[in-house]
Amino acid sequence: MLSRKLGAVGALLVSATLLTGCSTGGSTGGDGSGSGTVKMVAWPGPEGDAMKEVVDAYNAGQGKEDDINVELVLLSRQDTFSKETALMSSKSSDVDVYWTASYNVGQFSPSLEPLDDIDTSNYFPVATEGLTYNDKLYALPLDVSNHFLLYRTDLIDGLLNDPAAVEVYKSISADVLGEPREPVDPQSWDLDDYKAMSAYFSKSTNADSPTQYGTILQAKNLLYNTMIWNDVLWGYGGNWAEDGKATIDSDAGKKAVQLYADIYKNKWTSPDSAQAEFPETQAALQSGNVAFAMQWSAAYAALNDPEQSPDIAGKIGIAPVPGGQTHVHALSVSLNKYSKNKAAAKTLLSYLATTEAMTAYAEAGGIPAMPEVLSQNEDLNPAFGRVSESISEYGYSEPVFPKTFQAYSALAEALSGAWVGETPVNDAVKNANEALQELLD
């Protein structure tokens, strides 16, 4: 009886081992006929929704001439890259065009086909450079993302034009910064202005504040929140690394973490911002509970839309991130190395690289990475002009290396406790530095 049981288990394991062996093969894909169905994935939200409209227009027009039909699948916003990672790990040909970004294209590059024969002259050079890894272009820029300071114009004007309020501000800034400051227009704020204004507009420090909190920090343990914190790090003159050595534990790194911790511990941001990201920041601004926030460029249009933001539409101004530095990345589309229909997928990608396609993308609510399209469509979104300006004048890119994507996550994990005062700043930057160095090595 025992031998039969063992035999059955053995047979099961042998068959499983054989299955495992069979599954690790994987093909290198093929060009296909140059026509037929092209499957692409995107994430839902403004970018995916805009892409869907472009794809629908392509299928109804140019796609018929090309004899190509595009099937767009919208995955979940949070898990698109995870699902793509699973597909790539199994060398799947299920998807022809992947949704990628400048922060993960290096990591994904072993599963992607270089796109060197597609005309990219219409794009911001910095956008295509960010998608180039080992001298090969692995993705086409689709949507550029960067940060701005979004602020309540009525509240700031109220402060600037009221001499009594100015005196209160000077007194609060003296307490916060050690020296009194004049309030200035957000277009020229540095990080000290940001800190003092956070205090002034918070009831915890100024009982007469028109808002509960000055700002809202995006302090959740999330890689995208590292990108926003990086603006503060860069604003203080810091960087991730110099000459291959991690520098998160520099003075600039410590000051950048300390600024977050000060704002959090003094209740100049909501205690709940320990779990805040993009949607919570939008909700805080829309509710009128905060005066300003560092937020993604995609947020601006919705905040000034009377339907989506009835309480604050028309009262939201846009300014450079305090400290004058903004992270820039591009969401992008890439060709699966294991696709069985590469020729048709390349035809689609070539179409997406045209100003015609990207104009349709802008009209559908996206922020294309083409300066010409942005400047010609400023009437669609007032932020377009500012995006163009910010990318060319004060945008920066974090160091690009194969593990850039992991670095964002590692920094969020190491620093998010200190951002909300749970971990000592020195311990957090030390851990972050070690984690980053390990990824750099």
Next chain:
Amino acid sequence: MASTFVRQKKHGASLILSAPLIIFAALFVAYPLVSGTMTAFTSKSLLDPTDTFNGVDNFVSLFTKPAFLNAAGFTLSFAAIVVLCEMVLGFGLALLFDRKFPGKKLFFTLTLLPIMIAPALLGIMFRLLLNEDIGAIPAILQSFGLSVSLFSPSSVVPLLVVLDILQWTPFTFLIIYAGLQSFPKELLEASAVDGATFLRQLWHVVLPVLKPVLFAAFFLRAIDAIRTFDVIYVLTAGGPGTSTTTLSIFIYKVAFEQGDFGKAAAASVVVLICLLPFVPFIVKRIASSGMEGK
């Protein structure tokens, strides 16, 4: 001769009848198990998808850095608290529903609602409901003059515990309630005749008879609690820092954020090895208790 033929025929029939189970087990149990275990001994990653053997490096890396052990510590303490609370509350609810009262069917249905909602969806619902700017619950609390920051570092762990209890108590309740329905009521009547109080009946009659059911509920919930992922990931992503990182979130992040499949597989294997010895023990316990009951 005839008996040999019958025996062979029976053996053939048993093979055919069990074939679907064997195929299912090979595809969905043995294959992932073998594949995952083999991956645990490789440096397979997104950057290098080849299965390069690297010995026990992944395991050494897990045990020499605090992240994995911290996640294990949080997972075990979280699971212990929520399962204990869910068992007690589930038992209490089952006793409550094991009698007639007006509106019982409606309350029964309402009580079961949380387990009918996908955990990830529940996480998103709570994220909206608890948002201090647009959420209904903070608004209600504020109308009573209560201002609580539910997502602050000091209250987020209790919040996650409460949410898990809210979602999964109906599960333990349902299992225990089903057990109570097949409970021989004459035992209670006999003990009542002997003058036993309600608490004595509970301790000396109900609990011993329900032991296998309680074990089943406890075991299923404990396994599930140790695998907790969705709600916590949606609400906190394991933070602030790593303070709410469960083993499942740790494994997910290593695999899908760091792209380190070898290390993620190694962590999965460690979790499996830690849990596996309990399975035969608990199954035996349930089975033997069941026999005693008969």
